[in-house]
Amino acid sequence: MMRYLSTGSTRQDPAPFLLALLVVWGGLLAACGETVIENPEPSVVIAYPFDIQGVNELTTPSTPIMNGMLYFAWFLQLVEEQADYQDGPPSFEPRLAESYEFSDDRLRLTFHLRDEVVWSDGVAVTAEDVRWTWQAQVHPAVTWSFAEAKSRITDVEVVDPLTVVFHFSEAYAAQLQDANLGVILPKHAWSLLPFEEWRQNNTWFHEHMVVNGPFILESWQPQQRFVLRRNERYFEDGVPTTNRIVFQITPDTNSRLALLRSGQAHMIEVIDPSDAAMIVNEPDLELLSHIPRSFFFVAWNVSRPLFADKEIRQALTMGIDREEIIDSLHFGYSSPAHSPFPSNLWTHNDELKPWPYDPGRAKEILANHGWVDTDGDGIRDRGGEPFSFELITNSESQVRVDLLPMIQEHLKRIGVEVRTRSMEFNALLGPLNQHDFDAVIQALALDTSLNTSYFFHSDAIDGGYNWGMYSNPEVDAVIDATVEQLDQLMAKPLYDRLQVMLHEDVPMTFLYESRRLTAVHKNLHNVDPNALSGFFNIRRWRLEDEG
Amino acid sequence: MLRFVLRRLGSSAILLFFVLTTTFFLIHLAPGEPLRLFDNPWMSEDKRQELRELYGLDRPVTEQYISWLGAVLRGDWGYSISLERPAFDVLMDRLPNTVLLVLAGVTIEHIVGLVLGLLAAVRAGSWIDRQIRVVSLLLFSLPIFCLALISIEVLAVRWQLFPINQMRSDGADQLSPFAQALDVLHHLALPSLILGFARCGAVVRFVRNGLLDVLGKDYIRTANAKGLSPSRVLWVHALRNALIPLVQRFGVALPILLSGSLIVEVMFSWPGVGMAVFQAISQRDYPVVLASTALAGVLVVLGSLMADVLHAWLDPRVRDAT
Numbered sequence: 001m002m003r004y005l006s007t008g009s010t011r012q013d014p015a016p017f018l019l020a021l022l023v024v025w026g027g028l029l030a031a032c033g034e035t036v037i038e039n040p041e042p043s044v045v046i047a048y049p050f051d052i053q054g055v056n057e058l059t060t061p062s063t064p065i066m067n068g069m070l071y072f073a074w075f076l077q078l079v080e081e082q083a084d085y086q087d088g089p090p091s092f093e094p095r096l097a098e099s100y101e102f103s104d105d106r107l108r109l110t111f112h113l114r115d116e117v118v119w120s121d122g123v124a125v126t127a128e129d130v131r132w133t134w135q136a137q138v139h140p141a142v143t144w145s146f147a148e149a150k151s152r153i154t155d156v157e158v159v160d161p162l163t164v165v166f167h168f169s170e171a172y173a174a175q176l177q178d179a180n181l182g183v184i185l186p187k188h189a190w191s192l193l194p195f196e197e198w199r200q201n202n203t204w205f206h207e208h209m210v211v212n213g214p215f216i217l218e219s220w221q222p223q224q225r226f227v228l229r230r231n232e233r234y235f236e237d238g239v240p241t242t243n244r245i246v247f248q249i250t251p252d253t254n255s256r257l258a259l260l261r262s263g264q265a266h267m268i269e270v271i272d273p274s275d276a277a278m279i280v281n282e283p284d285l286e287l288l289s290h291i292p293r294s295f296f297f298v299a300w301n302v303s304r305p306l307f308a309d310k311e312i313r314q315a316l317t318m319g320i321d322r323e324e325i326i327d328s329l330h331f332g333y334s335s336p337a338h339s340p341f342p343s344n345l346w347t348h349n350d351e352l353k354p355w356p357y358d359p360g361r362a363k364e365i366l367a368n369h370g371w372v373d374t375d376g377d378g379i380r381d382r383g384g385e386p387f388s389f390e391l392i393t394n395s396e397s398q399v400r401v402d403l404l405p406m407i408q409e410h411l412k413r414i415g416v417e418v419r420t421r422s423m424e425f426n427a428l429l430g431p432l433n434q435h436d437f438d439a440v441i442q443a444l445a446l447d448t449s450l451n452t453s454y455f456f457h458s459d460a461i462d463g464g465y466n467w468g469m470y471s472n473p474e475v476d477a478v479i480d481a482t483v484e485q486l487d488q489l490m491a492k493p494l495y496d497r498l499q500v501m502l503h504e505d506v507p508m509t510f511l512y513e514s515r516r517l518t519a520v521h522k523n524l525h526n527v528d529p530n531a532l533s534g535f536f537n538i539r540r541w542r543l544e545d546e547g
Numbered sequence: 548m549l550r551f552v553l554r555r556l557g558s559s560a561i562l563l564f565f566v567l568t569t570t571f572f573l574i575h576l577a578p579g580e581p582l583r584l585f586d587n588p589w590m591s592e593d594k595r596q597e598l599r600e601l602y603g604l605d606r607p608v609t610e611q612y613i614s615w616l617g618a619v620l621r622g623d624w625g626y627s628i629s630l631e632r633p634a635f636d637v638l639m640d641r642l643p644n645t646v647l648l649v650l651a652g653v654t655i656e657h658i659v660g661l662v663l664g665l666l667a668a669v670r671a672g673s674w675i676d677r678q679i680r681v682v683s684l685l686l687f688s689l690p691i692f693c694l695a696l697i698s699i700e701v702l703a704v705r706w707q708l709f710p711i712n713q714m715r716s717d718g719a720d721q722l723s724p725f726a727q728a729l730d731v732l733h734h735l736a737l738p739s740l741i742l743g744f745a746r747c748g749a750v751v752r753f754v755r756n757g758l759l760d761v762l763g764k765d766y767i768r769t770a771n772a773k774g775l776s777p778s779r780v781l782w783v784h785a786l787r788n789a790l791i792p793l794v795q796r797f798g799v800a801l802p803i804l805l806s807g808s809l810i811v812e813v814m815f816s817w818p819g820v821g822m823a824v825f826q827a828i829s830q831r832d833y834p835v836v837l838a839s840t841a842l843a844g845v846l847v848v849l850g851s852l853m854a855d856v857l858h859a860w861l862d863p864r865v866r867d868a869t
Contacts, residue, residue, distance in 0.1 A: 040718055054631055061585050061629070143597050145585035199601060202631030219720075222640070223818035224713055246717050251822070252814045254696055258711050262704045396829075426831050427578035463592045 043227075043244040044524060044543050047256040047265040051223055051249045056190075056205040057183055058136055058144040059198050064269075065247075068535035073215040073228055073245075075183030078111050078130070079176070081448055083530045085293075086344045089488035090448050092176065096125065096184055096212070106171035106486070109179055113162040117235045119210045123188050127164035131156045132187035134166075139195040149178045173486055174449040186210045214240040214539035223249055240539040241526070257519075260285065266521040266543070269534040272398075273333040279519045286522050289333065289515040293446040293531045295340045297508035298391070298407070299468040300439050306389055307439070307468075313506035315365035318358045319414040320407055326512055328406065329399050333517060337510040339499045340444075340452055347450055347492065349499040354510070362414045373415055380415035388417035389438035394425040400441045403511075407441075432467040440467065441511075450495075453479045456502065470507035552852065559848040563841065570840045571615065574833055575608045581628040581831040602628055615837070624841075625834030629826065634834035637823055638842055644714060645819035648742065649808050651735055655743025657793075660750020667751065668758035669781065679751060687748030695741050695814045702737060709737035712816040738815040742808060753796065757789035764788075787861065794857045 054060040057070050071077060079092035079100065094100075097111040117125040134156040137144050152175075155167040166179045189210045193201060209217055214236070215228035228245040248265060250256045257275060259265035261282060271279065279287045300307040300316070307313055322336045338354035341347045366372075371380040371387050380387040391407060393400040404420035411418050431437045444455055444465055453460060457479050460466035478498045485491035502508075518529045523544035528537050582598045599605040603614070618625065624635040667679040686694070703711045710716065710733065719730045761767065762785055770780045809821030816822075820839060827835035 043717070045717075053629065059631060140597065143594065143601055145590050145594060145598070147594060148591050199631070200626065221715070221818070223822055224715065224816070225717060227717070248713060248717075248816070250712055250816045252712075252816070255699065255712050255814055255816065258699050258704045262707065262711065264711060423578070424829060426580070426829065430578040463590075 041244055042543055043246045044242050044267070044541060045246045045248060045259075045265045046267045046269065047250045047259045048247050048269065049249070049251050049253075049256065052220070052226055054202045054205060055209050055217065056185075056198070056202065058142050058185075059202055059205075062145070064534070068533045068538070069228075070183050072213070072533060072535045072538050074209075074211040074213045074217065075185070076117065076125075076212050077183055078180050081177075081180075081532060083528070083532060083536060085448070085531065086346060088346050090177070092180070096130075100176070102175075106175065107168050109166040109168070109175060110159075111164050111166075111179075113164065114235065115162055117212055118233050119186050119189070119212050120216050120231050120233050121189070121210045122233065123186075123210075124161070125184065125212050126161040127158040128161070129184050129187045130164045131158050132191060133182065133185045136185060136195060136198075137182055141196045142198050144182075146181060149181045153179065171486065173483060173488060173491075174451070177448050184212070186212070215245065218244070225249060234539075236539070241542040245538070245541075260519055260521065263521070266524040267527060268519045269529065271517045271519050273329070273331045273515075273517060275519075276331060276333060276517055279517075284522055286520050288518040288520060288527065288529060290518075290530050291342045291344050291513055292516045293342060293345065293450075294443050294514070295337060295342070295446075296441075296443045296511045296514060298439055298441050298511065299508045300506070301435060301437055301468045302471075302507060303435060303469040304389075304438055306387070309369065310505050311365050312369060313509070314355065315362040315414070316411065316416065317355045317506055317509040318365075319362040319416065320410050320509060320511070321357045322354070322511055323357065324410075325403065325406055329402055330512065330514060334512040334514040337513045338503055339510060340446065340455065340502070341450070341495070341499065342513045345450070347495040349496045351496070352499055352503050355503075355506075359414050366414065366416075371415070378412070378415060379417045386417060387415065388419065390419045390421060391439045391441065392421045392423065392428065392431070392437055393441035394428045395422040396425055400443075403441055435461070435467060435469050437467070442467075449483075451483055452498065453483060456498075456507065468507055470505070472501065472505060475501050475505070552856070555852055555855070556848070559852075563844045563848065566844050567619075567837060567841055568612075571612055571833075571837060572608065574831070574836055575611070577831070580604065581833065602626075619841075624838040627827070627832055627835045629830045629832045630835070634832075634838040637835055638820055638838055641818055641820045641823050642842070644817060645808060645812070645821060647731075647735065648739060648811065648817055648819060651739030652742030652746070652808065652811075655739055656747045656750055659743060660747040661754055663747070664751045664754025664758065665781075665786075667755040668762070671755075671759060676755075680755075683748035683751035685748070686744055686746075687752075689745070691741065691745040691810050692814060694745050695738075695811060698737060698741055699814070710734050712814075714818055738811045738817055742811050749796075750793065753793050754789065757792055758785060761785045761789045791858060791861055794861060795854055 048065060050063060050065050052060075052066055052069060053063070054066075055070075055074065057066070057075075060066055076096040078095060078097040080095045081090045082093055084091055094114075096113055096117055098114045100109060100111045102109050111130070113125065113127060113130070115124075119125060134150065134153065136142055138147050138150050138153075152169045152172070153166055154169050157165040157167065159165060166175075168175055189208050190205060192208070193204055206217070206220065211217070211231060212234075214231055214234045216231045218227040218229035220226040225246055225248050227247070230240050230243045234240065248259065250259060253272065253275075256265070256268050257271075257278070260268055261278075263284070276287055279285050298316075298320070300313050302308055302313075307316075326332065326334050326336065335343070336354040337343075338352050339348055341349075343350075366380055366387070370382045372382075373380050375381065377386075391404060393404060395401055401422050404422065408418040408420055428440070432440060432442075446452070454464045455466060456470060457464070457466065457476050458471035458473075459476070461469050461471065475498065478494050478501065482491045482494045482498065485494065516529070518527070518534060520527050525542045525544065526537060526540045530536050582595060582602070582604065585598060596605065603611060606614075615625065622635075624633065626632070627634045627637050630637055663679050663683065667676045667683075670676050699711060702708045714731060714734050715727070716730050716734070719727055722730060767780060767785055770784050771777075775784075808817075808819060809825060811817065812819045812821040813825065820842065823835060824839045826832070827839065
């Protein structure tokens with residue numbers, strides 16, 4: 001073979017030709033196709049992992065990007081909750097409504113609409129839109145997944161084009177929030193499609209979209225980008241302060257960071273704590289942070305004999321080294337928690353302190369309950385049964401997956417065996433809703449009303465988020481009292497009491513309160529992400545290049 | 548030949564039916580359900596039941612299967628629950644993008660693999676052969692996402708030779724059709740290079756080994772003895788025979804490339820079938836998963852059929868036998 005090759009003359013050796021071909025072809029590929037868009041319009045570019053799924057709130061799943069666009073870019077609510085939620089019960093600023101008032105018996109809530117608000121096609125926004133939106137929200141064929149929030153609204157009455165009255169079956173604390181939930185939709189444009197056909201025609205709404213918010217949807221290329229453009233008919237003077245915002249759909253974390261670092265994007269709404277140092281070290285970038293209204297926990301299934309005793313749950317809590325978790329997984333961007341209410345919320349009980357990391361005390365409690373290592377295998381046992389359980393979580397969250405071996409190691413130090421398993425969130429919901437698990441690492445978020453009944457009330461065992469089947473009649477009563485208290489500030493002692501009881505009962509081990517990090521280019525101003533949304537004040541963002 | 552093709556298509560249709568049936572039951576038996584997408588604290592069990600009824604998920608699985616099969620035979624692949632669009636439309640919108648990416652990747656894979664394999668074979672034992680073998684082994688071993696990460700950092704972030712992601716530039720719709728095509732080509736370059744280079748290591752080795760094997764055959768010695776030029780011997784007599792195993796590999800490579808393109812599609816935000824399927828599986832969007840399984844099955848069948856036809860075209864012995 002080699003003999004064959006050596007007989008060929010160098011003139012006919014194909015090697016240089018092949019090499020040259022490869023180089024020329026590679027160069028052509030790299031160079032060709034680079035097109036220049038002349039005078040590109042200055043635009044804010046956001047690298048975002050998920051696409052929108054439609055434009056109609058009532059037929060699309062609720063996701064952070066959908067809520068951000070629906071509530072802060074495209075449509076108006078009657079009133080808008082403000083970012084002062086930390087300091088007291090939610091306050092609301094007028095939006096579509098310029099004022100509102102309750103009747104003396106609080107069974108009627110009247111909104112007075114602004115007369116200067118028009119849809120993007122020039123048609124006036126009226127009380128008819130408000131009433132029709134409510135009819136759509138509660139229509140059985142539409143099956144809006146939040147329709148339950150409207151269950152105590154018996155009617156929405158149009159008094160005149162700018163006055164609308166919500167009638168309630170009873171008075172309760174969250175009446176304003178329930179009436180206000182959902183954006184007001186364009187009756188004149190969308191009532192052309194009967195409610196019965198909404199679920200099968202999601203794209204129709206995009207094709208017939210009119211808005212009353214600060215931005216219109218200029219274009220949408222699914223899984224590529226969607227573009228917002230200033231709504232010239234928006235009612236507020238001088239707002240929005242940027243003309244065009246491009247959302248580049250970029251599912252991969254590294255690609256999002258690459259876009260930001262190369263100056264091709266101005267913002268990433270949420271970054272991992274592990275990437276924070278990289279952002280801090282870039283001179284053109286800025287790291288913003290806020291505490292979301294979420295709580296991260298290990299929920300114990302109290303219906304299982306192993307976790308039935310609260311002292312055992314306290315011992316397990318003291319066996320978990322939360323400081324180590326925070327240092328290792330959150331790079332300092334979180335702090336230990338002892339309550340479902342983050343420390344910046346007015347309902348937070350400052351008197352309480354988190355359970356300490358005290359493996360000595362944890363061992364003592366376990367031993368007092370008869371859990372001792374009789375066979376010397378390192379695992380405590382009682383009546384021949386080892387103290388062993390399975391800890392599960394969802395695999396989409398790397399932090400939660402990383403928590404599994406850490407907690408396993410921590411509890412091994414006090415003689416408790418933990419078996420770990422992660423699965424997709426969709427698969428995880430099966431065992432959680434059927435209460436067929438030992439312990440789970442999860443996170444939940446509080447809504448505007450700060451209603452904790454979805455998580456800790458015994459009524460939430462079936463159909464709610466009380467996966468661990470925790471039931472304490474005293475806790476139920478306190479939660480009911482917080483919900484029924486019309487003046488929420490008066491409910492503060494009840495919230496304090498609730499946290500003391502949860503702290504003692506430990507239905508969940510609250511792990512940490514995590515800061516949500518946002519990376520922004522320094523030439524994008526007024527970005528102020530908060531627990532309501534990363535896009536809360538999108539209408540006031542300003543790009544330096546735009547002047 | 549026609550009978551051969553028809554026979555293959557018939558057996559493939561039966562295989563496809565079994566694959567789809569198995570997939571249907573597997574995904575319906577897997578934990579989780581699509582309506583969890585709509586879950587929220589306000590949602591009552593009654594509302595969940597209403598949604599289940601709306602999407603026909605309240606019926607027994609066998610009943611759902613019979614009704615799904617009937618609809619499929621009428622050409623209706625169902626309605627995507629997460630995207631609220633016909634499942635078939637979801638995939639057809641994205642299929643051209645995936646085909647473009649995969650074809651570009653396959654082309655690069657085979658051009659680079661062929662050129663480097665040829666170089667290594669004609670210079671067997673030299674330093675260039677050794678370098679090519681090391682590089683091809685490296686490319687073969689390197690996970691595709693590592694290659695993508697390195698390429699993005701160097702070629703897109705530092706040197707800014709290529710766009711980092713997407714398929715078209717913002718504002719490209721204002722360009723002329725020709726400029727738009729160039730714009731797509733520019734976006735296509737990096738992901739297709741990664742897809743191609745990540746898999747070309749195997750082609751290099753196929754070509755090199757195949758060629759070295761063929762070059763030692765009697766008919767090559769005869770051709771040399773007849774005084775044919777070395778390049779004619781190489782290009783006309785040796786290469787054609789050495790390529791036969793490569794063509795057979797091509798049919799099998801198509802579905803593997805589709806799965807490889809999934810990673811590249813996610814990393815480069817390429818709006819292809821892979822991304823849609825990835826999301827559909829995690830959201831238990833049954834219609835999209837089933838339609839994509841059928842699509843992948845059809846592609847595998849077509850790929851292997853194409854490989855057989857090409858094989859027959861290249862090898863007269865196979866052609867005569869069919």
